[in-house]
Amino acid sequence: MIFEEMAHNDYEQLVFCYDEVSGLKAIICIHDTTLGPALGGARMWNYETEEEAITDVLRLAKGMTYKNAAAGLNLGGGKTVIIGDAKKDKSEAFFRSLGRYINSLGGRYITAEDVNTTVQDMDLIYQETPYVCGISESYGSGGDPSPKTALGVYMAMKRTAKEAFGDDSLKGKTVAVQGVGNVAYTMCGLLHEEGAELIVTDINQEAVDRAVEDYGATAVGLDEIYGVEADIFAPCALGGILNDDTIPQMKVKAICGSANNQLQDDVKHSEMLAEKGIVYAPDYVVNSGGVVNVADELEGYDEERAVKKVKEIYNQMDKIFTIAKEDDISTAEAADRLAESRINQIMRVRSTFSLNEKNQFKKG
Ligand SMILES: NC(=O)c1ccc[n+]([C@@H]2O[C@H](COP(=O)([O-])OP(=O)(O)OC[C@H]3O[C@@H](n4cnc5c(N)ncnc54)[C@H](O)[C@@H]3O)[C@@H](O)[C@H]2O)c1
Numbered sequence: 303m304i305f306e307e308m309a310h311n312d313y314e315q316l317v318f319c320y321d322e323v324s325g326l327k328a329i330i331c332i333h334d335t336t337l338g339p340a341l342g343g344a345r346m347w348n349y350e351t352e353e354e355a356i357t358d359v360l361r362l363a364k365g366m367t368y369k370n371a372a373a374g375l376n377l378g379g380g381k382t383v384i385i386g387d388a389k390k391d392k393s394e395a396f397f398r399s400l401g402r403y404i405n406s407l408g409g410r411y412i413t414a415e416d417v418n419t420t421v422q423d424m425d426l427i428y429q430e431t432p433y434v435c436g437i438s439e440s441y442g443s444g445g446d447p448s449p450k451t452a453l454g455v456y457m458a459m460k461r462t463a464k465e466a467f468g469d470d471s472l473k474g475k476t477v478a479v480q481g482v483g484n485v486a487y488t489m490c491g492l493l494h495e496e497g498a499e500l501i502v503t504d505i506n507q508e509a510v511d512r513a514v515e516d517y518g519a520t521a522v523g524l525d526e527i528y529g530v531e532a533d534i535f536a537p538c539a540l541g542g543i544l545n546d547d548t549i550p551q552m553k554v555k556a557i558c559g560s561a562n563n564q565l566q567d568d569v570k571h572s573e574m575l576a577e578k579g580i581v582y583a584p585d586y587v588v589n590s591g592g593v594v595n596v597a598d599e600l601e602g603y604d605e606e607r608a609v610k611k612v613k614e615i616y617n618q619m620d621k622i623f624t625i626a627k628e629d630d631i632s633t634a635e636a637a638d639r640l641a642e643s644r645i646n647q648i649m650r651v652r653s654t655f656s657l658n659e660k661n662q663f664k665k666g
């Protein structure tokens with residue numbers, strides 16, 4: 303059954319990692335390395351079953367192939383899921399053990415932060431392998447990618463506003479934010495600076511209070527956020543929140559936020575949004591600022607260059623809206639088309655013969 307799924311969606315490799323001493327149980331998935339080594343974060347989650355963890359890593363790794371391709375990176379897609387409780391199971395040995403497994407892949411997979419893993423965890427992995435990004439700034443690295451993800455979401459939101467309202471200024475626009483964690487707090491700061499009004503919700507009261515105090519945001523209940531009077535909805539917490547229940551409640555004209563896999567069903571729910579006249583900014587393009595920032599570490603991190611690349615998300619959004627209009631397809635499908643077309647073109651470009659280290663030119 304697993305090989306069938308791998309064949310169906312063109313997966314390359316699935317690696318099971320177990321370490322008795324630290325209790326590590328992790329699965330690394332490499333989806334596609336046409337564009338380069340697979341880069342994707344390591345997510346720690348208390349999966350109820352091993353099947354759930356496998357399903358998640360397969361889905362997330364494929365998502366990274368599309369995210370990296372659409373962002374113009376020379377990187378393929380992969381991901382790690384770690385089965386465990388992030389509050390109880392972390393230790394030095396745990397992450398160093400994962401680092402050794404990543405190292406054994408010889409650079410085919412590079413890891414970084416994802417849900418429930420931190421810069422400190424990446425620093426531990428770095429003790430065992432160079433194939434890790436998002437390590438501490440003291441190593442000359444980019445550190446926590448969240449602020450750059452936030453900058454990317456802000457740039458994407460400006461281009462989305464242009465599509466929905468004819469002008470990319472966010473001054474005077476009301477943005478409803480679901481989840482004001484690491485990414486959204488910085489994003490709210492940028493929006494506040496530009497003169498946007500904020501409506502926020504979060505399961506964490508402290509996060510809500512911080513946004514209210516620092517940015518004059520209006521707090522609403524967890525379920526209220528979907529139906530508030532606002533111009534833009536920014537989902538920055540969970541996946542699957544654009545669905546049969548929530549879309550009918552929405553009064554916004556656009557959706558642009560950092561959460562991964564926002565559409566519960568890519569086809570059905572992007573059509574529902576289009577029918578309501580809501581402009582949807584595809585999540586993996588909107589939130590690619592983090593991966594763009596960590597990928598810059600592979601060239602020797604330069605913050606100015608990284609920021610410049612993150613700001614390019616505005617132009618990537620421009621391409622997606624153009625493809626969607628020209629081909630008369632949803633923005634979600636347009637993003638997939640952009641990513642797939644880049645992968646296919648580079649695959650063809652690379653099909654021409656070229657000498658490499660295993661194929662030396664020899665005289666005589
Ligand atoms: N951090 C990055 O660089 C990055 C990059 C790409 C994508 N993302 C995605 O963006 C989202 C936010 O990432 P983050 O790093 O800010 O995470 P975070 O954990 O710091 O923030 C998420 C916030 O959402 C809140 N939340 C959780 N469930 C909620 C619910 N049901 N209703 C309302 N709020 C809820 C949490 O309390 C938290 O404050 C995640 O989906 C993540 O996968 C993050």
Ligand SMILES: CC(C)C[C@H](N)C(=O)O
Nearest residue numbers: 343414415416447592593
């Ligand atoms: C490589 C990481 C910074 C990627 C990030 N966790 C994402 O989902 O895009």
